[in-house]
Amino acid sequence: MVSLTGYMNKKGQKRVIPGFGLTLGITISMLGIIVLIPLCSLVIYTAKLSPKQFIDIITGKRVLYAYWVSFSTAFVASLINAVMGVIMAWVLVKYEFPGKKIMDGMIELPFALPTAVAGIALTHLTTTDGWIGSLADKAGIKIAYTKTGIIFALVFVGIPFVVRSVQPVLTKMDNSYEEAMEILGATPFRTFRKVIFPEIFPALFGGFTMAFARCLGEYGSVVFIAGNKPFETEIAPLMIMSKLQEFDYTAATSIALLMLITAFVILMINSVIQYKAAKKAK
Amino acid sequence: MRKENKLVKWIMISICALFLFVMLVLPLGYIIYTSLSDGVKSFISSVTDEYTIKAMKLTIITTLWAVGINTVFGLCASWCLTRFDFKGKKVISALIDLPLTISPVIAGLVFLLTYGRQSVLYPLLEKFGISIIFAVPGVIIATIFVTFPYISREIIPVLNSIGTDEEEAAALMGMNGFEIFRKITFPHIRWAFLFGVVLCSARAMGEFGAVSVLSGHLKGLTNTLPLHVEMLYQGYDFTGAFAVSSLLILMAVVILILRNILEKK
Amino acid sequence: MKKLYGVLKAVTCFVFIMCVAVVSSGCSVNKKDYIINVSYDPTRELYENYNSLFEKHWKEKTGESIEIIQSHGGSGKQALEVANGLEADVVTLALEQDIQAIADAGMIDDGFTDEFPDESAPYTSTIVFLVRSGNPKNISDWGDILKDDVGVITPNPKTSGGARWNYLAAWYYFESQGQSEDEIIESMRKLYENVLVLDSGARASTTSFVENGQGDVLIAWENEAFLSMLEYPGEYEVVVPSTSILCQPTVAVVDEMVKKHGTENVAEEYLDYLYSDEAQKLEAENYYRPVNKDIAEKYVIQEDERVIKEVPEDGRWMVNDIELTDIEHFGGWKETTRKHFGDNGFFDRIYE
Numbered sequence: 031m032v033s034l035t036g037y038m039n040k041k042g043q044k045r046v047i048p049g050f051g052l053t054l055g056i057t058i059s060m061l062g063i064i065v066l067i068p069l070c071s072l073v074i075y076t077a078k079l080s081p082k083q084f085i086d087i088i089t090g091k092r093v094l095y096a097y098w099v100s101f102s103t104a105f106v107a108s109l110i111n112a113v114m115g116v117i118m119a120w121v122l123v124k125y126e127f128p129g130k131k132i133m134d135g136m137i138e139l140p141f142a143l144p145t146a147v148a149g150i151a152l153t154h155l156t157t158t159d160g161w162i163g164s165l166a167d168k169a170g171i172k173i174a175y176t177k178t179g180i181i182f183a184l185v186f187v188g189i190p191f192v193v194r195s196v197q198p199v200l201t202k203m204d205n206s207y208e209e210a211m212e213i214l215g216a217t218p219f220r221t222f223r224k225v226i227f228p229e230i231f232p233a234l235f236g237g238f239t240m241a242f243a244r245c246l247g248e249y250g251s252v253v254f255i256a257g258n259k260p261f262e263t264e265i266a267p268l269m270i271m272s273k274l275q276e277f278d279y280t281a282a283t284s285i286a287l288l289m290l291i292t293a294f295v296i297l298m299i300n301s302v303i304q305y306k307a308a309k310k311a312k
Numbered sequence: 313m314r315k316e317n318k319l320v321k322w323i324m325i326s327i328c329a330l331f332l333f334v335m336l337v338l339p340l341g342y343i344i345y346t347s348l349s350d351g352v353k354s355f356i357s358s359v360t361d362e363y364t365i366k367a368m369k370l371t372i373i374t375t376l377w378a379v380g381i382n383t384v385f386g387l388c389a390s391w392c393l394t395r396f397d398f399k400g401k402k403v404i405s406a407l408i409d410l411p412l413t414i415s416p417v418i419a420g421l422v423f424l425l426t427y428g429r430q431s432v433l434y435p436l437l438e439k440f441g442i443s444i445i446f447a448v449p450g451v452i453i454a455t456i457f458v459t460f461p462y463i464s465r466e467i468i469p470v471l472n473s474i475g476t477d478e479e480e481a482a483a484l485m486g487m488n489g490f491e492i493f494r495k496i497t498f499p500h501i502r503w504a505f506l507f508g509v510v511l512c513s514a515r516a517m518g519e520f521g522a523v524s525v526l527s528g529h530l531k532g533l534t535n536t537l538p539l540h541v542e543m544l545y546q547g548y549d550f551t552g553a554f555a556v557s558s559l560l561i562l563m564a565v566v567i568l569i570l571r572n573i574l575e576k577k
Numbered sequence: 578m579k580k581l582y583g584v585l586k587a588v589t590c591f592v593f594i595m596c597v598a599v600v601s602s603g604c605s606v607n608k609k610d611y612i613i614n615v616s617y618d619p620t621r622e623l624y625e626n627y628n629s630l631f632e633k634h635w636k637e638k639t640g641e642s643i644e645i646i647q648s649h650g651g652s653g654k655q656a657l658e659v660a661n662g663l664e665a666d667v668v669t670l671a672l673e674q675d676i677q678a679i680a681d682a683g684m685i686d687d688g689f690t691d692e693f694p695d696e697s698a699p700y701t702s703t704i705v706f707l708v709r710s711g712n713p714k715n716i717s718d719w720g721d722i723l724k725d726d727v728g729v730i731t732p733n734p735k736t737s738g739g740a741r742w743n744y745l746a747a748w749y750y751f752e753s754q755g756q757s758e759d760e761i762i763e764s765m766r767k768l769y770e771n772v773l774v775l776d777s778g779a780r781a782s783t784t785s786f787v788e789n790g791q792g793d794v795l796i797a798w799e800n801e802a803f804l805s806m807l808e809y810p811g812e813y814e815v816v817v818p819s820t821s822i823l824c825q826p827t828v829a830v831v832d833e834m835v836k837k838h839g840t841e842n843v844a845e846e847y848l849d850y851l852y853s854d855e856a857q858k859l860e861a862e863n864y865y866r867p868v869n870k871d872i873a874e875k876y877v878i879q880e881d882e883r884v885i886k887e888v889p890e891d892g893r894w895m896v897n898d899i900e901l902t903d904i905e906h907f908g909g910w911k912e913t914t915r916k917h918f919g920d921n922g923f924f925d926r927i928y929e
Binding site: 543 | 682
């Protein structure tokens with residue numbers, strides 16, 4: 031998954047390849063129907079509020095805390111996924127071992143499993159009488175109904191992102207650098223830091239931001255495992271749902287808009303980093 | 313040196329195996345284990361229940377629609393984004409990615425605002441007797457939305473890396489667009505495309521959040537499999553819920569295996 | 578220019594195809610042989626039974642077959658969906674206020690509470706406690722669940738209709754103890770400090786308590802409590818507190834939709850039949866309190882007992898010795914929502 035913006039045609043090049051009108055037309059109309067019109071209606075709806083009302087809603091104490099919970103847990107979960115993702119991608123690309131195919135094939139499973147089902151299963155596993163929870167309980171750790179539980183669920187949801195972005199880069203990278211470093215006597219750690227890490231960084235960062243954004247918005251699996259206590263384990267998407275239940279459309283859309291802007295900013299940051307990386311590569 | 317490497321190798325592999333075991337195998341195993349805890353008979357009866365089958369049909373239809381539309385879109389978008397230069401290209405590519413980062417809850421909400429009863433479009437839709445929200449089209453649209461970028465995201469990097477020389481040559485030789493695409497471009501992107509389709513269909517099958525906002529949970533009408541699972545779970549039918557979930561896992565596994573088989577060929 | 582023309586052509590073609598696709602799949606059959614009942618979470622079992630009863634009744638009465646399609650979920654969420662165009666013919670929700678919200682959207686004519694007998698509430702319910710077998714924490718009334726070592730499970734009043742009844746029932750108890758407003762808030766704070774999991778819906782709470790083994794006491798709908806006892810015999814006991822609240826789940830015909838579907842008669846009859854003797858019995862058997870006094874009488878528990886250790890075999894489960902307040906006491910739903918559950922209402926203050 032490399033940046034979409036990485037490729038630039040030379041300016042002024044004559045178009046010999048056909049199909050511009052058709053493909054652009056379809057792309058734009060699909061984007062319009064599926065993405066743009068709905069998102070505009072969100073903005074229009076929020077625009078009914080005065081700026082002060084809008085700010086009051088999005089800076090309510092509970093709302094702020096919910097953001098904090100969402101951000102901190104999503105960040106920790108994506109960080110875990112980033113580390114584990116790199117290790118997993120490394121193992122899958124560089125090593126041969128029995129069961130590798132299965133391991134490789136499993137990575138996408140979290141995508142296919144409904145988040146609610148994942149949430150239910152994880153909750154059952156991590157409560158104090160669950161398979162994992164009872165072990166953790168002996169060590170004095172409570173997982174379900176705490177922030178740890180939220181992180182647990184989010185790690186599950188975010189597994190595929192980093193692995194799948196780093197994997198192709200590692201595959202393409204040839205071994206000569208590493209071998210050279212090894213002959214020069216560098217430690218594996220140094221090799222990783224100096225040679226491999228800079229290479230995979232853009233992909234890693236791309237995967238990380240995707241996982242982060244996904245985790246930030248995750249709802250289905252988290253509501254089951256979180257406990258949903260205000261000022262403790264209440265996440266931002268739940269705030270939107272709870273505002274909806276109160277028929278407070280404007281508040282719900284305001285919070286939604288803020289999250290949407292956050293998502294867009296995250297994407298833009300990623301886009302810039304990918305663009306720079308692509309430029310550097312050239 | 314060699315020995316040390318081997319040690320590192322196995323440590324790394326076991327870390328991965330442990331991580332995947334705890335995070336993936338255990339939850340999935342738990343689901344299958346619970347679904348069979350009342351015996352195979354009750355498993356079969358929940359899986360062949362009338363409403364389960366209806367939900368499964370809807371899920372398959374939705375997935376086909378989502379994959380179909382996203383295929384057309386994904387091919388077009390990646391063609392036009394990688395083969396041409398134009399103003400607003402970056403904006404378009406960012407917009408395509410946006411659904412990936414939007415909370416499914418928000419996705420549901422925006423469609424509710426756009427096509428729901430309070431929207432300006434509603435009277436128009438009403439006039440033609442079209443219901444989108446809380447009907448099958450709503451479910452399909454929500455699914456298309458959440459799976460929107462999957463195919464194009466897979467194809468675009470590949471198209472970028474192969475460059476345009478071959479296609480330009482073919483165009484100069486007088487081949488038309490579809491021929492170029494079929495004979496020259498497609499063989500290059502086949503695997504990426506297939507991978508995108510796999511991801512897209514896996515995600516489409518499992519989508520819960522957005523669909524749950526837009527479906528209205530009408531039993532036997534707009535319930536997809538994930539919603540059906542939730543419904544069974546809420547109705548104290550835990551083994552039934554897990555049985556239907558394992559059906560979903562099975563479908564996902566089949567798709568993933570299919571991909572592997574195709575990849576080998 | 579030519580380029581732009583190409584784009585335009587493609588856009589038009591595409592939009593046209595999309596429209597055709599949507600119309601063809603969205604245009605469902607106009608003549609309906611089913612009606613949609615949008616209800617709240619704990620009524621799944623009740624309506625499953627009632628629907629087959631009604632389908633039979635309708636067949637006998639008119640010779641037509643009818644199918645009832647159910648939708649269940651959190652009461653507020655369900656109301657929201659109907660107000661947004663979910664094509665419900667009838668709604669049977671947990672709170673009058675939720676139906677009011679649909680009426681506010683102009684889909685139900687005013688005065689829906691007078692449309693059917695007993696303020697359009699064919700059955701009522703109340704709030705009780707479900708505790709683990711043997712009642713290890715000795716919980717007998719609201720005061721006991723404030724103790725430090727008691728873990729309480731109740732859903733979030735912001736997202737769950739049932740939870741609002743729970744909250745108000747607790748509030749009323751402290752009020753009846755003669756506490757001032759500040760004292761009540763203090764007591765409520767203590768109660769919610771004891772809450773281990775604040776789920777988003779009544780069913781989710783029950784699951785946390787029953788399946789996941791959280792907490793010592795579940796504050797629940799009476800029918801949910803009995804249902805859990807039925808599902809897990811010998812594991813739970815129902816404790817009926819001295820005071821509680823009369824919950825009146827309201828039913829209504831969604832006027833706009835029945836007109837559109839041409840289902841006025843069957844929808845009307847569907848709700849009306851809820852008051853028939855057969856249906857009232859069915860409701861009582863599903864642990865709702867029927868409004869028909871004569872029928873209710875047959876289900877009242879004989880002994881002077883507030884703790885029900887197992888589901889009574891003679892079917893007598895109703896504890897009548899309970900002081901019930903109602904929503905009027907709190908000034909109606911509109912007032913209550915604003916004061917208690919709105920932004921910076923009492924519930925927010927409890928958590929500050």
